[in-house]
Amino acid sequence: DVVLTQSPLSLPVTLGQPASISCRSSQSLVYRDGNIYLNWFQQRPGQSPRRLIYKVSNRDSWVPDRFSGSGSGTDFTLKISSVEAEDVGVYYCMVCITPCNGLMQWPPFTFGPGTKLDIK
């Protein structure tokens, strides 16, 4: 089974400073169609999760451009260029294990443990 490891698990950041969250996979996540179905989700305190980034580096429409996703193979990163108060919450990476939306193997989805970002 694929295991996703996030680091750090706790991330205190000063307002206006950058932040970076790592998501590492126990195996390569490149699907047979060449895509990597790795998503990032943000969960603000008391709210439902929301997708932030899809397929490694694509921002959802509501996401400010201070957020960016990158990575390849087994190492992925979520970066915030300048943290704002509204960014406080828990960030999860998630991967669809090959194959996706087809003849799924077991399990088809796994989440990282989450990184809690708060303000120093």
Add this chain to the structure above:
Amino acid sequence: EAQVVESGGGWVQPGESLRLSCFASGFIFKYHWMAWIRQAPGKGLEWVAHIKEDTTETYYADSVKGRFTISKDDANNALYLQMNSLRAADTAVYYCVRGGWELDVWGQGTTVTVSS
């Protein structure tokens, strides 16, 4: 705007059953895979089940296989999760989510508490 709204959560005793519902709006429901994802108190996200857009395929986490059933009613834009033989470990907020890998639309969640 695409939305999903869950209902049906509550408190039950171990061994009992519960049926969660999710009603979708703002998108063509029959064209989408749908999922249930849960979050135990103070814990992270756990995938529970998925159903293909045409309902021909369903998938379950090992922890719920044989006890939970996901179903989809396209005529009513509804997703269901029938939960039988509930355990304390099933206590969580259950989210209805649109998509296969996309998981791009989340509901507000419905809380299930299993306790004696």
